[in-house]
Amino acid sequence: MRTLNLAILAHVDAGKTSLTERLLHAAGVIDEVGRVDDGTTRTDSLALERQRGITIKAAVVSFDVAGTTVNLIDTPGHPDFIAEVERVLGVLDGAVLVVSAVEGVQAQTRVLMRALRRLRIPTLVFVNKVDRRGARPDAVLRDVAAFLTPAVIATGRVRDAGARAASVVPGLGDDVVEVLAEHDDAVLAAYVDGGRLPDLRAVVAAQTRRCAVHPVYFGSAITGAGVPELVAGLVELLPPSSGSADGPVSGTVFKVERGPAGERIAFVRVFSGTLRVRDRVLGRKVTAIGVFAAGSVVRCDAVRAGQVAKVWGLEDVRIGDVIGVPTASREHRFAPPTLETVVVPSSSADRGALHTALTQLAEQDPLIDLRQDEVRRELWVSLYGEVQKEVVQATLASEYGIDVTFRETTTLCLERPVGVGEAVEFIGAGPFLATVGLRVEPGDGVTFRLGVELGSMPFAFFKAVEETVRETLEQGLRGWRVTDCAVTMTHSGYWARQSHAHGSFDKSMSSTAGDFRLLTPLVLMAALREAGTEVLSPVHRFSVEVPSDVVGALTPVLARVGAVLVGTVTRGRTSVLEGDIPAARVHAFQRQLPGLTRGEGVLETSFSHYAPVRGEAPVRPRTDHNPLNRKEYLLRVTRRTE
Structure with missing residues (x-):
């Protein structure tokens, strides 16, 4: 069939x-x-x-x-x-x-x-x-x-x-x-x-x-x-599914949910081959398979190319994981969430349970992007809108028994470098047994490349620097995620493994990947500070349908919330205005619309692009060890490693 x-x-x-x-x-x-x-x-x-x-x-x-x-x-x-x-x-x-x-x-x-x-x-x-x-x-x-x-x-x-x-x-x-x-x-x-x-x-x-x-x-x-x-x-x-059941196993996880016992259940589309119970994938053994058929889920021993199934046993599975051999897949990214808020438990005793619950919700929706501020003991989540916030609140109450409130929703911005900056720290000049030099400049997305010989030190050290660069760029000079940034490693150095005469390893004389992970944020932030950054805020394209006789009164209100009109179409007694509006001002305009249009206005918005912030740039509270403050950073990380 x-x-x-x-x-x-x-x-x-x-x-x-x-x-x-x-x-x-x-x-x-x-x-x-x-x-x-x-x-x-x-x-x-x-x-x-x-x-x-x-x-x-x-x-x-x-x-x-x-x-x-x-x-x-x-x-x-x-x-x-x-x-x-x-x-x-x-x-x-x-x-x-x-x-x-x-x-x-x-x-x-x-x-x-x-x-x-x-x-x-x-x-x-x-x-x-x-x-x-x-x-x-x-x-x-x-x-x-x-x-x-x-x-x-x-x-x-x-x-x-x-x-x-x-x-x-x-x-x-x-x-x-x-x-x-x-x-x-x-x-x-x-x-x-x-x-x-x-x-x-x-x-x-x-x-x-x-x-x-x-x-x-x-x-x-x-x-x-x-x-x-x-x-x-x-x-x-419409074309039916293609792919051979006899080929190599290839599939994609497009949804993850938890069962009654808290077990993870992966929704998998199989493009090629046959996935069977007891097969090992993603480091785990498949314990059960349920194929969708005739309005229900039928337990069976295998799921074949073209089918969609529930798969049990993959306890580490995440949305987007590839089952078996990667296949040519369609890649599309809708706009990322443009809002974030702090989730506050009504009872401080629920703080640990709240973190666990939000972690599980983030498994089902990775774009929630749970962030933890260890200093302020706050939990941040990313959102698309107020309705999603209400759903998160209701889900936490009904499924986890946790009552929460939210701080005021704020807009998620981005940062990008505007110039070129370089910094270097040499081994022996500080507490870390590593030499790291980095150059930061504008680029496309976030890229990391080597400006030194690959064989100049162990590959694991280079890997540690690259991973730490990407982690550190989640918070730029003003706390926002950094984009469109090209990072080049310009200097490298390490101390080879040292031992005493009796053969015991002496950490105080030997470089480790940890030295590079701890030093890299200091160097990267110094280079980024020299390059400078600009903050970008999200802009939405809006369409608002209103009675034609209120257009004159509506136009100055749009101007006051920073909206830019790009067109107006009048159809008899109704007019449709289209343009761009800062995402941060959408909610404020939405609240004013009923009073301005006798309750007849209909507003639709969707993410359009990011644009540089005019005037004073907003600052986002940091949730890391703040490598922008050298003294504070060294106190925190050296205390942690002692």
Whole structure:
């Protein structure tokens, strides 16, 4: 049987989870369609998901249709949980992007489509909610072509749009030949010469599989209109999994959760080969495997190429780990979190338990990026937004029994060098038996290279310097992570292993990797101080839809929060303003919007880029031993090593 690993993606509230329910019902997996509002959906299994009516964690469910096993991955739509979506993209064969026929193309829809096109994931578009009042399927189709991709092919038309009885009449649109001809010479020749056209359905399938076109389906997840046509399209147009079950084992971990006993469970997509119970991977033995099938997880002895499974026994597993042989994978990074906050336990007695709980949450979502300030005894987490903060708080209370509060959310900035700086410390001039010289200059990302001979000292010492450079650059001159920085090692030196006459090792006369690890932060910060850095803050692209008569009053408010308008489009009594706004000011503007627009304003934002901070640069409290203060640093590290 063929396998298709499929994700349903959408902006929040476009109807993604409802569509998942309808597909499961159509396949006979469930007897009754669950409702998001009632908390009865199959994939939103967390209590918090049911309470809030949103998807927080990616979930997998399987069903069979026309000889194909579809592993359907339901993903969050709220931008605060974009990390869950990111982890799924690399394991897909195809996707369905859901767009609301009422709200149309939204900010998150654009972000998702850009990622799908960049990674060349074959994608169908489903215009949902055609039965809702205000549905405008024809206008939304035009918006899909204008804002997502021009290569769209309508697979039907809607009758009685906006009414409960709305239905879909299947059939390719009149412009299908023109769209296909842009990507197929045979179709173009037949179209120009008036010759016989090839089988258009076959051409649509071929072009969809190579991401040249994106068929658009219409329907309603609530009433089921148009869903049978979409189901047929999944099998006909999207490519099944490839890979040989007899090849070398190759897979990817895209999700990690903990079972009832606290054990780690890895969600694995296998691209090649067969992974069996008792196989050793990642230094551990596989103890159990559960393959997704017919709406449930079936325990079995092996998972084969193309399948998705739960794997037990890999207690050190992390999201992104490669199982077996690495394979060519799609790499895409959504914007990193741009906010952070301090998590404070209501009871000081819970401090240790809180660290353990946050560590486990970071296993499931690495972008939480837990930071511990040992001096102030504070725990910091990175976030995408206020909703995610509420979810973390509720999860800690419900799953770990820990009540917490949060300090005020602050914006995460970056630093980058603006000039060139050098520093060197020679062996014998301080407490460390090492010579380290480093040059810092602007670069692309963070790179480390040698300006000395590789054989001038043991490789382990070079490795210690490189690893410490990357760790130290997590906090620059003003405490922010340093990016776009090229570091070159310009000097090196060590004392070879020394022994007394009786053969015992004398540490006081012999260099170790520890000497290089402790000295490197001092040298690197001295070089970075000479180079100088600038602080970069995140900027969001915003789109705000407001009544046209309030635009004049809204414009100066946008200016006061540092927003820069790039365009305004007026559609009768409604205007849409687009531009850039500092991420730190989004929440403040959001609070003012209802009062400025009589409650009718709709704001959408998404990360755009980083820009240099104007005026005084913000400073982030350090959580390391502060190598910028030599005396303080030496006191701390020498006391630690005594």
